[in-house]
Amino acid sequence: MPREIVRTNQAPAAIGPYSQAVKIDRLVFVSGQLPIDPATGEMVERDIQAQTRQALKNLEAVLQAAGASLAGAVKTVVFLDNMEDFARMNAVYAEFFGADPPARACVEVARLPKDALVEIEAIAVLE
Numbered sequence: 001m002p003r004e005i006v007r008t009n010q011a012p013a014a015i016g017p018y019s020q021a022v023k024i025d026r027l028v029f030v031s032g033q034l035p036i037d038p039a040t041g042e043m044v045e046r047d048i049q050a051q052t053r054q055a056l057k058n059l060e061a062v063l064q065a066a067g068a069s070l071a072g073a074v075k076t077v078v079f080l081d082n083m084e085d086f087a088r089m090n091a092v093y094a095e096f097f098g099a100d101p102p103a104r105a106c107v108e109v110a111r112l113p114k115d116a117l118v119e120i121e122a123i124a125v126l127e
């Protein structure tokens with residue numbers, strides 16, 4: 001089964017030796033998305049809600065480039081710089097996923113690339 005590398009300029013370019021996403025058959029595996037504004041290449045303000053919103057917008061853009069959407073997400077992983085931000089992150093996350101959200105893990109990590117407050121990855125199914 002061939003794999004397809006997904007690239008879009010509507011989300012930040014990979015900052016290392018990895019792809020924004022890989023599509024295999026009807027599955028899309030999206031790398032962790034940081035809260036970087038793709039228009040400027042800069043991290044958005046240092047606020048968990050602003051950063052969660054931008055990370056999810058980036059995730060959505062990569063999924064759209066793959067022919068998928070947030071509605072097709074079946075699993076996400078949220079990496080937080082500080083678990084104290086969980087409730088505020090969750091409020092924004094709920095805006096994007098609605099009543100039937102995907103399965104999810106959320107973990108606190110020691111540090112994220114570019115000192116981000118949040119990073120979000122996903123697996124989705126093409127609709």
